[in-house]
Amino acid sequence: MAFASTYAQEHFCATHKQKYFQKSYGKAATSQQLSLMNNYDVKFHHLNLNIERNSTIISGNVRTIAKVVVNALDTFGFELHSNHTIDSVVNSSGVQLTVQHQSNFAYVLLPQSIQKDNLIDVTIYYHGDALVAAGAAIGSGFTTGTSTRWGNQATWSLSQPYSAYEWFPCKQALQDKIDSVYTYVTTSNENKVGAIGVIKDVVNLSGNKVRYQWQSKLAVDYYLISIAVAKYVEYNTYAHIDGDSMLIQDYIYDNPATLTTFKPELDKTAPMIEGFSNWFGKYPFWKEKYGHAMAPFSGGMEHQTMTSIGIINFSIVAHEIGHQWFGDHVTCKTWKDIWLNEGFATYCEYLALELLSPSEAPADMIAVHNTVMSQTDGSIWFEDTTNVSRMFSSRLTYNKAGAFVHILRYELNNDSLFFAILKRYQQQFAFGTANTADFKTLLEQQSSKDFTQVFNQWFYGQGYPTFNVSWNQLNDTLYLVSNQTVSSTTPLFNTPVEYKITYAGGDTTLRIMHNQKQVWFKLPINKMVSAIAIDPNNWIINRGTAAKDVTIVGLNEQLFNQSNVQLYPNPASQQIQINGVNPSSNVLVFDALGRVQISTTLKNNNLDVSSLNSGLYWVEVKDALNQNCIQFIKQ
Ligand SMILES: [Zn+2]
Known part of the structure; x- marks a missing residue:
């Protein structure tokens, strides 16, 4: 794998997910199966599995406790890939229940119906080979592989969006978060196991085995539950948030060079978590931890409290930490709203630069804009969730959505309000899900501003504006004409545009409203203007040129008083x-x-x-x- 060239073309996270999606997407539950599963609300999973670092074979059991939300439930349905054999399903009294497992779905016939608000408590014993897509280059719901760079073996899960059922029995519904999850994994004792939550115990067993006992008591979406098994060394640091000291637990390949290589980037985790906590609200999982567990794939995946990571660099570390707020704590309500995960996480890469390496931030936003403008059309919004390359489009779902968050910040023109709104979003939808309308409503309520036009042109709309600016100076007056053309179907970008006017001995930046295709303005400047730059702070997706043109003065002087349409x-x-x-x-x-x-x-x-x-x-x-x-x- 060529890490550097991969990065130049595609976002890591998107690259990985696109490859992954292309082969697994069609395996979602049918609408009938989903409606059967929507008869209950999952409260608790206890995974108790045997896993090795060089095999995709799984055996063990998963206990599920769920609350019935219909009047009476007599069939408990769940998803589990047909690669697995269900050995038995027992209830909390130890009674074995009848189960039918067909086409990746299992129907458990309950001996008597369970009434509304009562709990189902079943344990599913199963075994099988979770390698569903043999021969894939990278990625699957459950994969084993060897790092080409480091030579280390690992077995890991990556369930987004619909592949959790490839390795454990589950309900894949975004809006049903699981209140708590225990992940117990038994493996050879030279391995370590990374998972969500905190390690309650590591139990030595006979036969050179060990059992890692992880517990998480914070609500989690099904696709953010994970395991990673390898020979790891543990590298611990601490973040300090609101007077609390929180563990950052990194599982790095047990290899003399790996930790040395990545330590400088791993050591930015704490300042990022601390900085993001100031902006978005206290790190949502501070009662547990944050960490990274290495696995050989070309990206990162924001597993809750324990990111799985194949490439450790500044951007991907920042991106996955950002996801802990945007994606994990507040999860997209439907896959159409995925920009609420990926756009914000992409923007967190920029924010992390503003925080820790501000001189590099402008180049990052310029690169984001150039990626968006590498094609003339395309909107962040999409309807067809079967079009998987569109759903995880690096250009639109990552870069354009990241640039859109930057535009919202610009339109607000008030950083303390911008971050207060992001904090409020985290509070209002804490440990839940949100969609695009939820976000827009909150943005408008908090700012008392109508964002319909901003969404219509930048989010639902396609394309970008180009500003061709002519200017001239006569005596103490600067004259400027800006003509807007557009690259696609949005006919006009009604937007403020910043102009940086450089003159002898200094410069000034003005924000001018562009509500027409042609904008004329003049302003008094008693120093010799030498240059004008359009959008010098890279706020909006645009191209532009500014040139001195001595002919513009005198020709239509009356127009330099703003049009009054x-x-x-x-x-x-x-x-x-x-x-x-x-x-x-x-x-x-x-x-x-x-x-x-x-x-x-x-x-x-x-x-x-x-x-x-x-x-x-x-x-x-x-x-x-x-x-x-x-x-x-x-x-
Ligand atoms: Zn991401």
């Missing part, structure tokens, strides 16, 4: 009136996807919109001098 009523039902333009201007009306719905001329400044369906539209008005683009809502 007004549209009303808005929302409208029958007619809209557009003032401040030629009363018989040409107009085009676009829908939210950029398709022309009306092409006509204004009649005495009026436009008939009665034929439009309700929704969001853009009206483009052109007269001899100007071109304006204004958003309105048809009721």
Whole structure:
């Protein structure tokens, strides 16, 4: 595996997940199976498994306790891959129950129905080979392999999104978090076992075996439960949060060079957790721990309290720590909302640079923007969750969504409010799930600002703006004209844009609103301007050029007083009136996807919109001098 070239092209996390998804995605439970499982709410799993570092063979049992949420339950259904044989299912009284295991799903017939709010308590004994996709380059629900760089063997799980059932009996439903999980693994005593939560005991057994007994009492989604088994050395450090000292427990390949190589990056874990705790709220799993467990795959996976990691570098360490808040503590409610995990985790890479290596942060955001703009179209939002390469698109779900979080921060224009909102999001959805609407609602409530247009153009919309700027200086006045063109279907990016104006002896940065395709402005500057830079702090996804043009002054001087175009009523039902333009201007009306719905001329400044369906539209008005683009809502 070529780590460096992999990184240059794709996000680690995305690269790994895309490869992984392509072969496993179609194995989700059917809707009937999901509805059977939604008859109960999982409270507790106790995994009790035998696993070696060089084999995908599993044997053991899993106890599940769940609360019945329907009036009466007589069949307990769960997912388990058909590679595994179910030896028996027993209830808490030791009574063996009848089970049918077919097509990766098991039906347990309960001797008598269990009433609402009562508990199901069953233990499933099984064994099998969990290697479901033999021959894959990397990744599977459960994999064994040897590190090409270090030569160490490891066996590890990686269940996102639907592969937990390849290695343990479970219910794969994002909105049913499991209140607590015990992970007990018996293995040869030269191995260590990494898992979620804290080690309660390590029990020596006969036959040179040892049992690691991990317990977690904090709610966790099914795909964030994990194990990693290898010959590890343990490297412990501590983070200090709110007066508490918390263990950072790293399981690094037992190899003389590995820890030495990665120690500088591992030692950034504590300051990252401390810094993120200041911004997002106290590290959500501080009662347990954080750690890394190495496994030979080309990425990282944000297993709760114990990231599985194949490549240890600054970005991936920051990304997976960020996921502990965004992904683990607050999990996407559906896979369509995956940007709430990956966009924020990607943004955490940037934030970690701001925190620990600020001079490198601008280059990171420029690289993110360039990746987004490597193609002209594409939105963060997607509908088709069967399109797996789209779901885990490095360009859109990671980079564009990360850039979008940066744009939200810019629109708020108030860092203490921005971080207060992220903290509030963590509080409101703590140990639960959230979707895009939940996030947007909270953002708008906390900021008292309507973010509909920001979401429409950057999140649902496609493409990016290019600003071509001409400027000139006459005496003590700077004249500037900015023309916006767009790369895709979003007809106008209605956005503030920063201009850095450099003059003899200094510079100043202004934020100017761009609510039309062409913006004219002038400002008094009594020093000689030498250069103008567009978006110098890399806030928005854009391209731009700025050039001095002596012809712009005098030609249309009246336009340097901002255009005064007004549209009303808005929302409208029958007619809209557009003032401040030629009363018989040409107009085009676009829908939210950029398709022309009306092409006509204004009649005495009026436009008939009665034929439009309700929704969001853009009206483009052109007269001899100007071109304006204004958003309105048809009721
Ligand atoms: Zn990620």
